Amino acid sequence: MFFSIETSGDIPIYEQIVRQVKLAVADGVLSGGQMLPSVRQLAADLAINSNTIARAYQELQNDRVLEPLRGRGMVVRRDALARCTKARNTLVADGVRRALADAIAGGMTRDELRELFEAELAKQEKQTAPLHAGDDSCD
Incomplete structure (x- = not known):
């Protein structure tokens, strides 16, 4: 690892x-x-x-x-997946909450946030696509 x-x-x-x-x-x-x-x-x-x-x-x-x-x-542990998935979701949710709070405090609109989110999501998917190429576990 x-x-x-x-x-x-x-x-x-x-x-x-x-x-x-x-x-x-x-x-x-x-x-x-x-x-x-x-x-x-x-x-x-x-x-x-x-x-x-x-x-x-x-x-x-x-x-x-x-x-x-x-x-x-x-x-x-063989039973760790559910706990780790929950921890990941909590970690990501906390980051999104902080980012949204900063964006709203900075005066960003919903449309600006959506546009930024979609652009970043597309960028991340493009960057990680080669890492998951041939990985059929996500299908």
């Missing part, structure tokens, strides 16, 4: 990892029973403190997304 960490952002690194794992489960990139890299391996790969990875894994375990396999590491 590939993580994209923003070290200078407002979101703590451990929270970025938690979000990315939940989004990957919701999207089907990670599935139930799949192993995650060890704390040491992921810390080395991302060049961040292993305590940060351990904190993210602990939160994911508390959220019932991951479970430990004795002597092997962390694995995605």
Whole structure:
């Protein structure tokens, strides 16, 4: 699994990892029973403190997304999909709420918002189309 960490952002690194794992489960990139890299391996790969990875894994375990396999590491729980899908939807809804509040406070009209939304949606679909090419799970 590939993580994209923003070290200078407002979101703590451990929270970025938690979000990315939940989004990957919701999207089907990670599935139930799949192993995650060890704390040491992921810390080395991302060049961040292993305590940060351990904190993210602990939160994911508390959220019932991951479970430990004795002597092997962390694995995605087989029943994590629904929780991760709900978390993804909440995360996206929060972002939309914030963006709408900013847009309305800035005086944007409904028509301007719709136009912007449709343009951005088309742009995102075009950018992600190659990632899902040949993926018939969305049909």
